[in-house]
Amino acid sequence: MKDLHSGLDAWRYIIASDSERRSVESYLPLILSIVGALGVLPFTVLRFMQGAWVAAIVDTIIVIGFMGLGIYVFRTRRVQVASIVISCFCIAGVISTVYIIGPQQVYWVYPALMAVFYLVRPRIALVLALVTVAALMPQMIGNMDFHSTTTVLVTIVVMSSFAFAFSRITDRQRQQLMQLATKDPLTGAGNRRGLDVKLNEVVNKRKRNGTTASMLLLDLDHFKKVNDLQGHAVGDQILKRVTEIINLRIRVTDSLYRIGGEEFVVVLESQDATRAAHLAEQLRTLIQANELVPDRPVTISLGVAELTEDETASSWMGRADEALYRAKRAGRNTTSIAE
Numbered sequence: 001m002k003d004l005h006s007g008l009d010a011w012r013y014i015i016a017s018d019s020e021r022r023s024v025e026s027y028l029p030l031i032l033s034i035v036g037a038l039g040v041l042p043f044t045v046l047r048f049m050q051g052a053w054v055a056a057i058v059d060t061i062i063v064i065g066f067m068g069l070g071i072y073v074f075r076t077r078r079v080q081v082a083s084i085v086i087s088c089f090c091i092a093g094v095i096s097t098v099y100i101i102g103p104q105q106v107y108w109v110y111p112a113l114m115a116v117f118y119l120v121r122p123r124i125a126l127v128l129a130l131v132t133v134a135a136l137m138p139q140m141i142g143n144m145d146f147h148s149t150t151t152v153l154v155t156i157v158v159m160s161s162f163a164f165a166f167s168r169i170t171d172r173q174r175q176q177l178m179q180l181a182t183k184d185p186l187t188g189a190g191n192r193r194g195l196d197v198k199l200n201e202v203v204n205k206r207k208r209n210g211t212t213a214s215m216l217l218l219d220l221d222h223f224k225k226v227n228d229l230q231g232h233a234v235g236d237q238i239l240k241r242v243t244e245i246i247n248l249r250i251r252v253t254d255s256l257y258r259i260g261g262e263e264f265v266v267v268l269e270s271q272d273a274t275r276a277a278h279l280a281e282q283l284r285t286l287i288q289a290n291e292l293v294p295d296r297p298v299t300i301s302l303g304v305a306e307l308t309e310d311e312t313a314s315s316w317m318g319r320a321d322e323a324l325y326r327a328k329r330a331g332r333n334t335t336s337i338a339e
Contacts (some may be wrong), residue, residue: 026279037066044056055173066089098139110155114159117129122167122171126262129163187243192290194255198255202313212269214276215276215320217320220262220299221299221332239258242291245290250279255267284302284335
């Protein structure tokens with residue numbers, strides 16, 4: 001799971017975790033963009049009617065920019081660069097209108113900064129807030145009385161401080177909630193929800209870039225007997241130890257998930273079936289060689305499947321599952337490659 005440092009990052013994760021969902025969350029970038037565009041649009045029309053052409057052109061650019069960036073994020077789900085661009089766009093729009101139209105436009109800085117603290121990481125948002133204050137000060141000091149200037153600056157600083165503190169708190173809470181939602185509490189591996197997100201990401205990457213990927217589906221052989229004879233506490237220790245062995249062998253770019261009592265999935269990006277099968281055999285040998293239970297070998301069966309062109313996540317998973325069952329029918333403690 002990737003770190004979620006902003007509200008827009010959280011939106012991307014929510015949608016990726018349920019690609020079929022078409023609720024309010026899925027349209028959030030468009031909603032925010034429409035609200036921003038509609039908020040500026042009446043002033044754009046008014047500027048044109050008054051003949052304030054420079055200000056009208058700036059407002060028009062802001063309206064078009066809001067809509068264009070919102071549609072881009074909604075369609076591509078690429079939020080990291082777009083969120084920074086949108087934030088800079090908001091700040092630049094506020095500063096431009098204050099210098100072109102006058103200091104009375106300074107009150108647009110409040111919604112703009114609130115949007116920035118939602119869109120980007122708290123530290124980046126704080127830097128942008130300080131840049132905004134520094135950029136606005138010359139115009140405000142030269143055109144507003146001392147009391148008004150001080151009031152605006154103090155309220156901006158106070159609002160930014162509260163927004164920064166709130167963003168940090170919600171960032172930590174968001175990370176904790178995502179951890180609970182996507183991690184198996186016993187082994188620390190990803191859970192089924194995390195796997196669904198990952199598979200959708202890999203499948204979409206394959207469609208866009210033709211990136212190769214493979215999956216290992218593995219199951220501990222006769223694990224129920226181990227639980228019955230040794231107890232569930234021993235079984236839990238075996239699952240933890242198996243997780244450690246796999247994590248020590250796979251790459252940083254690979255992902256491990258526990259999806260059932262004794263079933264695990266390893267997602268291997270940029271790996272074809274041949275390399276995936278080689279890794280599967282290494283894992284099978286390592287787990288068999290480790291004495292996880294005294295006087296009783298623990299073995300695994302594995303199914304390997306390479307992602308094919310235009311294949312869905314469910315069909316990819318299904319082929320790996322079929323390969324796993326072939327390995328079990330062949331006597332267990334073996335690896336089978338999907339057709």
